[in-house]
Amino acid sequence: MTGMKKTYQEVFEEVYEEVEYLPKQGTVADYIPELGTVSENRFGVYLASLDGEYAALGDAYEKFSIQSISKVFTFAMAFDVFGGDLWMRVGVEPSGDPFNSLAQLEYENGIPRNPLINAGALVIADFLLSHFEHPREAFLRFLRKLGNNPDIDYNPKVFESEKTFGYRNAALVNLMKSFGNITHPVAEVLDFYFFQCAIEMTCQELATSFLPFANHGVIPHSGERILTASRAKRLNALMLTCGFYDEAGQFSFKVGLPGKSGVGGGIAAVHPDYYAVAVWSPRLNKKGNSYLGMNFLERLTTKTGMSIF
Numbered sequence: 001m002t003g004m005k006k007t008y009q010e011v012f013e014e015v016y017e018e019v020e021y022l023p024k025q026g027t028v029a030d031y032i033p034e035l036g037t038v039s040e041n042r043f044g045v046y047l048a049s050l051d052g053e054y055a056a057l058g059d060a061y062e063k064f065s066i067q068s069i070s071k072v073f074t075f076a077m078a079f080d081v082f083g084g085d086l087w088m089r090v091g092v093e094p095s096g097d098p099f100n101s102l103a104q105l106e107y108e109n110g111i112p113r114n115p116l117i118n119a120g121a122l123v124i125a126d127f128l129l130s131h132f133e134h135p136r137e138a139f140l141r142f143l144r145k146l147g148n149n150p151d152i153d154y155n156p157k158v159f160e161s162e163k164t165f166g167y168r169n170a171a172l173v174n175l176m177k178s179f180g181n182i183t184h185p186v187a188e189v190l191d192f193y194f195f196q197c198a199i200e201m202t203c204q205e206l207a208t209s210f211l212p213f214a215n216h217g218v219i220p221h222s223g224e225r226i227l228t229a230s231r232a233k234r235l236n237a238l239m240l241t242c243g244f245y246d247e248a249g250q251f252s253f254k255v256g257l258p259g260k261s262g263v264g265g266g267i268a269a270v271h272p273d274y275y276a277v278a279v280w281s282p283r284l285n286k287k288g289n290s291y292l293g294m295n296f297l298e299r300l301t302t303k304t305g306m307s308i309f
């Protein structure tokens with residue numbers, strides 16, 4: 001950027017000075033014990049703009065568990081393959097419930113509200129298992145292409161830890177299978193879902209991987225299209241309305257960008273036509289979203305005066 005306009009790096013530094021003095025609120029997720037081993041004071045943020053500018057602060061190049069942010073990537077893959085057929089088995093409405101809730105599924109006949117809650121992502125995993133002979137490899141290939149990094153991989157310890165304690169996810173798949181909305185064996189669906197949640201990325205890799213969603217479905221560094229412009233638009237709409245579970249309204253209200261959180265403390269968000277940003281701070285608020293991460297992004301969009309609204 002030129003002239004009087006601040007660079008994103010300058011804005012990052014201003015925002016960081018403010019949030020660094022905020023009270024240290026929130027707790028690290030430990031219902032997946034391996035996630036509980038991460039130091040609660042880690043903080044990183046990275047912004048990649050479509051015109052090539054970038055900004056980075058703190059632990060922007062440290063790997064962390066992307067957890068539910070992976071739901072955006074699996075959904076993008078499945079949407080590209082199955083298009084509108086997805087909507088027979090998963091909805092597009094915000095749930096207003098926690099990410100791992102079982103309640104709605106029972107009275108809505110095993111059809112999850114949207115692809116970004118656990119139940120919806122489990123259905124999307126079931127779709128991917130139908131299409132790819134080697135779904136794990138296909139998923140890694142997709143992520144490495146988006147992140148422009150052949151080293152992106154999963155953390156086997158996080159995978160095992162979640163598999164050992166994944167009672168609620170097992171309950172969700174079993175309930176949906178009882179309604180006929182899961183076609184593969186329960187263990188196979190869970191296996192793939194825990195794998196996707198155990199992927200590790202840095203803020204830099206995550207922001208880079210979200211750039212196609214800010215760019216109408218095209219990977220900027222290669223020019224490859226991963227989604228049609230219309231599907232990229234729909235994916236952003238889903239992130240805005242469903243990306244933060246029962247806090248999607250708050251995120252939209254305070255930050256004003258489509259985005260997705262994970263219980264590893266990451267948040268990735270896009271400003272279509274401008275940038276993708278990823279922030280990581282493992283202390284979570286009561287809704288399971290990064291306390292400092294949300295705060296940082298709120299100040300970023302306020303200071304730059306740039307949000308989708």
Ligand code: GLN
Pocket residue numbers: 066067068069099100118162169197261262263264288
């Ligand atoms: N792997 C986590 C789970 O299924 C993902 C939840 C999240 O990040 N919100 O519980």
